[in-house]
Amino acid sequence: MTKPESAGDDYDVVIGGAGLAGSAAAVLLARRGARVALLERRSDPEAYKVLCTHSISANAYPVLEEIGLVPALEKAGALHNDARWYTRWGWIEPRPAPGGPELPYAYNIRRSVLDPLIRSQAAQTPGVDLLLGHRVAGLVTEAGRTVGVRASTPQGEREIRARLVVGADGKDSAVAKYAGVATRQYENARFAYLAHYRDLPLRDGIGHVWFLEPDMAYAFPNDDGITVLAVVPDKKRLPAFREDLEGSFNAMIRGLPEAPPIDSAERVSKIIGLVDYPLHSRKPTAPGLALIGDAALTGDPLWGVGCAWALETAQWLTEAVGPALAGQGDLDKSLALYARKHRRTLSPHQNLAVDFARSRPFNPVERLMFSAAARDASMARHMHRFASRLIGPLRFLNPVAVAKASAVNYRHRRATT
Template sequence: MTSSDDTSRTTCVVVGAGPAGLVLGLLLARAGVHVTVLEKHADFLRDFRGDTVHPTTLAMLDDLGLGERFAALPHSRVARVTVPTGSGEAVLADFDRLPLRHPYVAMVPQWDLLTLLAEAAAQEPTFDLRVRHEVTGVLREGDRVTGVELRTPDGPRRLRADLVVACDGRWSVVRRSVGLPARRHRVGFDVWWVRVPTRRDVGESLLPRLTRGRAAVAIPREGYLQLAYLGPKGTDAALRARGLDAFRAEVAALVPEVTDDVGAIASMDDVKHLDVRMDVLRRWHAPGVLCIGDAAHAMSPAGGVGINLAVQDAVAAARLLAGPLRRGTLRGPAGDRVLARVRRRRLLPTVVVQAVQRAVHARLLVPAVEGRASGPPPWLLALVRRVPVLTALPALAIGVGPRPERVPLWARRPPVDTAPPARPAGRGPRHAAPPGTDSTVARS
């Protein structure tokens, strides 16, 4: 239990400093909302996060004034998605065919993107990021969520707020605490992440490697290869029982370019298992709480679209919530109707993307990992070779998706210097508030 001295207050608590959480925090802070983002880890330095930054997210960074700083980060660009065939490579998605500001997927370690967003948000006077603050449950008054319980370096704490937004992923503590019901979809494979140190050229990122019984996606980084190895669900124990040498041989068979480097995988402890889940909440909110991103709809890693979808959720949520949070009108039935609007806006894109992912699972990934097929059906390869313009359709689905969101005008900024900003010692500059809100910023 905590004493009253251990309880503090903010306007909005965002649980989880991933892409959705930091984008939401940044946008709300630019609206003048007091927002506190909680992250249980001490930093963002974890290998096994998604690296894909899609065209719509790149456009969002431009609108936020962060495009030039992002472009200065070490990254690679993927303009096409190809698969190996018996006669070479076949292009399945070609981003160059789309009329976009950024017709490519950028591949950048996610910790660099999160650091960029966190540093930009730190310039806003109403933003607060607290690391090593782990949410353990929610606070309630009757049937309404009024804040969160925390485990911090200084002991247990409570943080009260008008709204709690769960951005803490598919294993969301907030989601479990509230008990929101979900519809689950069966997924027939899991993913194992492993780092393979190498200086060799392994080609473009997002190049799927498919053989009978094996599948992988290779993500080149500076000095090493990040490999997502796919196998049948429920086989983690069997994979580990086969031993390190067998796993090294399977990696070499999938990515021959690093055959001489797989010996650097020191032990099976270096191979991290991801239990792939896919679901969507039937209701994304309860009084005082909202779920977005993977907390609302756990996505498959197929296509790397989960990050883009979560960021789009955050942009839509910020636009709908900023005014009510500033006015203090989220308490009560009117506030619940505002929260429900977030789900209504974002449900269709979620359902469409998950339907596409399930089709990719059924027709490509699961047959590959179960040894029933070794790539896309021949008729599909023949079709895209005969009519190359069709490769724009999967590029549109991956890079843009249904119902892309735009940054509100009140949150946009001109480009800033590419040098990383230092957090100001005092209050940052005041910016224009969203239409229909009080123009003053309440001080904490």
């Protein structure tokens, strides 16, 4: 609901940012009894993030279920995000095991549809006050602890106090800045451009990802017959690429193996891009404060995990602090639990992403695993679980999987010599 300006300004939680992470956290915390102020700097409830892969990986499906958003996504035409991946050894095409369950999935859906859906869900949740046109302009602190925010609104500045302040305001988080949370930044040696096409057929109607070493590209079919098509080249190509943006974009797409037929499809958006998009990490907690989504960690957009991690971190925070906000635990200890979960789960993925963002070819271990996945169905399923962030790097590279990949490649060499 939208809160009237005359109402009281004390809450259990104040969340800065009503995108995926903030709206999800608002819903989940309010359902556990917290009174939540959800601040959104934009006044339009239909506002959405433009630059995005528009894909939610399978690790976030349980969060969508808990929020209750799955039926609305299905009704809105969201597509299961099945995909195949091109490598120099051929296509990796994950398929269910014979007689086994379907592969885990989540959804491809445009943010122009997704963001208003989840924001509306938050606004309709009892205990949530959606405050549109409210920008975090500072923090209220007492004895070194964050106890609220100062918000700039169309009616002037107001102070909103809470037991917990949550920054869900993206990679350039104002909450993190005002809290003095340090940022570790890592160079991304690739750039990206994307565009939306209507009626662009893809084999099997599923997503395609091209590992071109070091360049990348992907095509993700979305709702309403729209496909998001992106190229992610090495920055060494940037000056020549920008001289003729449309020509360079089209030429790279046309040169892909099993290239999407863009000449017979309708481009329905501008070609938009990310010329400089470093990866960054921040400590996700401070006294009285937590960061979720891109405010805590921004990965490499080529992996398409940002939406899912926004949802997952909202769930992790709720699970950690929910009891304390209900009077059944210590909030600082609960925040420490969230920080530990965040670090242990996401740091290994981020470390790999930082290394790959140097725009390098596959290393020997990656060559082993990707080549085996292109040649063996069970290895392809193993790769799918990792790409969906259902398992971490340690499980992906466990001794049994590495031994199996080695055996697959050995048999392949024997068969081709």
